[in-house]
Amino acid sequence: MNKNGAHPGRESGGRRSKSGRPRKSWLRRIVTFLLSCGLIGVAGLIVLTLYLRTQALPVGTFSQPSQMYDIHGDLIASFQSGQNREFVPLRDIPQYLIEATLAIEDKRFYDHVGVDLRGIARAAVVNVQQGSRVQGASTLTQQLARNLYLTQDRTWSRKIKEAVYAVQLEMQLSKDQIMEKYLNEATYYGNSAYGVQAAAKLFFGKDVSELTLAESAMIAGVPKGPRYYSPYFDMDNALARQQLILTEMANQGYITQQEADAAKREKLDIRPPEKKSLVVQAPYFRDYVRQVAITQLGIEEREFDEGGIRIYTTLDLSMQQAAEDAVAAQLEGAGELQASLVAIDPRNGYVKAMVGGKDYGDNQFNRAISDSRQPGSAFKAFVYLTALQQPGFTAVTKFKSEPTVFPYDGGRKTYTPSNFGGKYPNDYIDMREAIAKSDNIFAVQTMLQVGADKVIETARKMGVTSRLEPLPSLALGTYPVSPLEMAGAFGIIANQGVRIDTSVITRIESATGKLLYEAKPVKSKVVEPEYAYTLTSLMKSVFDTGGTASRVASLIKRPVAGKTGTTNTDAWMVGFTPELSAAVWVGYDRDRVIDSAESYKAAPIFASFIERALEAVPPKLFPVPEQVTSVYIDPATGKLATDKCPGARIETFVKGTEPTEYCSEHGAAPADQKEAPKKSGSWWNDLKRWWND
Known part of the structure; x- marks a missing residue:
C-alpha cells in the first residue's frame, strides 16, 4: 500500500462505483442476463417450433350457407348454392399466373416462414403515414390458413391463430404445396367460382393451362375484391388492376417491360356471364343488400356467401309479392318495356319492397337504385315544398299559365317550357290546380321566384344526392334521380318533415350468434310539419277529378297523395300514405321514346301495389299539425x-x-x-x- 493508502497497480482496475461495486462486475451481470434471456428465448423458440411441428392442423372449416331474412323473420334466400370448384395440380397452372399472384399478393413468399415481419413493419409505416389502413401484410400462407381454418372475424384472437396456423403450414408443407392449395382452395373469384381453373373457365371459357400473360394478370387481380375487380362488375377497375399487376411483374423481374406493354395492349375476350334464373325471392333486393353489406358495412364477400352469417332485413315478403305482381300485370306482353318499384315505410326508413325490373333471369340490372332516369314533374314536389316555406306562397298563389319565354343568366339565355299536349288555361291558376294538372309554366315561374339554389337545397335535405344544377329546366325534373331517392324523399313528406335514413339491413349476426352490425337509423327534422302537411294536402288533388292520376283514384280506398312525372322516355308515379311511400318508374333501358299508353302504366302499378300491400291495414288519415x-x-x-x-x-x-x-x-x-x-x-x-x- 502506498502513502495514499492505495494498492499498487489498482489505479484503474480497482476503481469502484458509488455503490462500492466494481463497474466491470456490473457490466458483466448485464451481459450475462442478456445472454441468458437470449438462450432462454432460443430454447423457447425451439420448443415452440417442435411443438407446432408435432401438432396437427385443425380440420378445414366447411363453408356454411349464409341466410337472409325479412322483417318478420321469414327466409328470403340461402346463399352458397352451386359452388364451382375444380382442383388442378400446380404443374398445370401457367407460370405467368403464379408469378402474377406473387407479384401482387406476396412478393416475399419464398423468403418468409408464413408470417412476413418485414412486410408487417412496412405496412405499419405506410398506414401510420396515411392515417388509415391502406396496406395489409397478410401473406399467401396466412390467407390460406384463414380460409381453411378460421372465420373472417376482425379480432386479435383470429389474427394470432391465423399467424400460428400459417407457421404450421410452412412447417408441414413445401412452398409449392402451399401455392397449389392457395390457388385451388383459398381464392374466390365471384360468381360461385373457387380456384383458378373455375375462374379461367368463368371469364375466358378455357382451361387454366391455356391462359395468356394478359389473362393471367386479369385473373390474379380479382381475389382482392371480386365485387370491385371482376370484369363482370367493373371492367375499368379490373383493367386498372391487371395493368398494375403487369407493371409489378416487370418491376420484380418476372417479365420484361416489353412483355408487360404487349400484354397491356392485348384485347381480352371476356366470356359473358351465364344468365341467372330467379331461384330466390326478391332477387333485386337480395343483390342490393349484398352490395350494401360488402361495400358499406365491410362484410367480406366470401363471408357473406359462405360464412354462415344471418342477415336480417327490412323487406316485407308479402309487400314484395304485391310489388312483383303489380309490375308483372302491367308489363305482360309489353315487349322490352321495363319498370321498377321501391316502397319505404316513412316512419322508420325501412325498404319494404324493391323490384328492379320485370325479369331478373333476363337482366340483373337494378333500375330501382339507378340514378339514370329523369323524374319529370315528380320533381315539382321539391319546388312547391320550397315555395311554401317562402313568404307570399300559399295554396292560392296564382300565376298565369300561357306560352312563356323565361329569361335567365342575367337575360343572356332563355328557356321556353311547354305544357303536356301544348294545352294552356291561358288564365291565372293557383298552386292546387297547378299541382293537380302538372302545369309546367306555373312550376318554372315558381322556381325562378324562390330561387333554383333553394330548390336544390331542399332536394338535398330530402336525400337526393344525384347531380342537380340551378337551371330553369330543373323545375321539370330534367336531372336524373333514382326511384330509391324519390321514395325516400316523399317518405319525409309523409312523415311530417322528419327524415330517417333509408335502410335495408336491421342487423347481421355471425354463425356463432355474435352481433356484427346493428342499424341505428338517424332521425332529423328537415321540414316543419305544417309545410309537409300543406304540400300533402295539395298533392292529394293529383288523384281528384281532373288530376293527372285521377284514372286510378277508384283503385285506392284510403287517403293518398303523390305526383306523376312524364318525359319523352320516362313515366313516374311517386306517392304515399301515412304508412308507405312508393316510387314507380316505367320506360326503356335504351332511352327509347314511350308512347302515351306506355306512360300510363306507372300509376296503375302504384295503385295496385299500395292497395294490396296495405289491404290488412285500416285506412288512416294524415295527421294534421297544430300550426x-x-x-x-x-x-x-x-x-x-x-x-x-x-x-x-x-x-x-x-x-x-x-x-x-x-x-x-x-x-x-x-x-x-x-x-x-x-x-x-x-x-x-x-x-x-x-x-x-
Missing part, C-alpha cells in the same frame, strides 16, 4: 268565401298565411258569417271531407 288551419276560399279570388261564392272549397294553410279578406265579387258576406267560414283543421273534418269525396 295548420283550414278555411273556405273562393277559387277565383283566393279570398275567404262567402255563401255567394260559386265553387267555394276548403283550403289548407300554415297558420298566419291564410287569407283574411272576404271575396267581394259575388256579394258581401252576411254579418253573421264573417267568422264562420274560417275553421281550424281537425282529423274529424278531414275524415268527413275524405268520405264525401
Whole structure:
C-alpha cells in the first residue's frame, strides 16, 4: 500500500462505483442476463417450433350457407348454392399466373416462414403515414390458413391463430404445396367460382393451362375484391388492376417491360356471364343488400356467401309479392318495356319492397337504385315544398299559365317550357290546380321566384344526392334521380318533415350468434310539419277529378297523395300514405321514346301495389299539425268565401298565411258569417271531407 493508502497497480482496475461495486462486475451481470434471456428465448423458440411441428392442423372449416331474412323473420334466400370448384395440380397452372399472384399478393413468399415481419413493419409505416389502413401484410400462407381454418372475424384472437396456423403450414408443407392449395382452395373469384381453373373457365371459357400473360394478370387481380375487380362488375377497375399487376411483374423481374406493354395492349375476350334464373325471392333486393353489406358495412364477400352469417332485413315478403305482381300485370306482353318499384315505410326508413325490373333471369340490372332516369314533374314536389316555406306562397298563389319565354343568366339565355299536349288555361291558376294538372309554366315561374339554389337545397335535405344544377329546366325534373331517392324523399313528406335514413339491413349476426352490425337509423327534422302537411294536402288533388292520376283514384280506398312525372322516355308515379311511400318508374333501358299508353302504366302499378300491400291495414288519415288551419276560399279570388261564392272549397294553410279578406265579387258576406267560414283543421273534418269525396 502506498502513502495514499492505495494498492499498487489498482489505479484503474480497482476503481469502484458509488455503490462500492466494481463497474466491470456490473457490466458483466448485464451481459450475462442478456445472454441468458437470449438462450432462454432460443430454447423457447425451439420448443415452440417442435411443438407446432408435432401438432396437427385443425380440420378445414366447411363453408356454411349464409341466410337472409325479412322483417318478420321469414327466409328470403340461402346463399352458397352451386359452388364451382375444380382442383388442378400446380404443374398445370401457367407460370405467368403464379408469378402474377406473387407479384401482387406476396412478393416475399419464398423468403418468409408464413408470417412476413418485414412486410408487417412496412405496412405499419405506410398506414401510420396515411392515417388509415391502406396496406395489409397478410401473406399467401396466412390467407390460406384463414380460409381453411378460421372465420373472417376482425379480432386479435383470429389474427394470432391465423399467424400460428400459417407457421404450421410452412412447417408441414413445401412452398409449392402451399401455392397449389392457395390457388385451388383459398381464392374466390365471384360468381360461385373457387380456384383458378373455375375462374379461367368463368371469364375466358378455357382451361387454366391455356391462359395468356394478359389473362393471367386479369385473373390474379380479382381475389382482392371480386365485387370491385371482376370484369363482370367493373371492367375499368379490373383493367386498372391487371395493368398494375403487369407493371409489378416487370418491376420484380418476372417479365420484361416489353412483355408487360404487349400484354397491356392485348384485347381480352371476356366470356359473358351465364344468365341467372330467379331461384330466390326478391332477387333485386337480395343483390342490393349484398352490395350494401360488402361495400358499406365491410362484410367480406366470401363471408357473406359462405360464412354462415344471418342477415336480417327490412323487406316485407308479402309487400314484395304485391310489388312483383303489380309490375308483372302491367308489363305482360309489353315487349322490352321495363319498370321498377321501391316502397319505404316513412316512419322508420325501412325498404319494404324493391323490384328492379320485370325479369331478373333476363337482366340483373337494378333500375330501382339507378340514378339514370329523369323524374319529370315528380320533381315539382321539391319546388312547391320550397315555395311554401317562402313568404307570399300559399295554396292560392296564382300565376298565369300561357306560352312563356323565361329569361335567365342575367337575360343572356332563355328557356321556353311547354305544357303536356301544348294545352294552356291561358288564365291565372293557383298552386292546387297547378299541382293537380302538372302545369309546367306555373312550376318554372315558381322556381325562378324562390330561387333554383333553394330548390336544390331542399332536394338535398330530402336525400337526393344525384347531380342537380340551378337551371330553369330543373323545375321539370330534367336531372336524373333514382326511384330509391324519390321514395325516400316523399317518405319525409309523409312523415311530417322528419327524415330517417333509408335502410335495408336491421342487423347481421355471425354463425356463432355474435352481433356484427346493428342499424341505428338517424332521425332529423328537415321540414316543419305544417309545410309537409300543406304540400300533402295539395298533392292529394293529383288523384281528384281532373288530376293527372285521377284514372286510378277508384283503385285506392284510403287517403293518398303523390305526383306523376312524364318525359319523352320516362313515366313516374311517386306517392304515399301515412304508412308507405312508393316510387314507380316505367320506360326503356335504351332511352327509347314511350308512347302515351306506355306512360300510363306507372300509376296503375302504384295503385295496385299500395292497395294490396296495405289491404290488412285500416285506412288512416294524415295527421294534421297544430300550426295548420283550414278555411273556405273562393277559387277565383283566393279570398275567404262567402255563401255567394260559386265553387267555394276548403283550403289548407300554415297558420298566419291564410287569407283574411272576404271575396267581394259575388256579394258581401252576411254579418253573421264573417267568422264562420274560417275553421281550424281537425282529423274529424278531414275524415268527413275524405268520405264525401
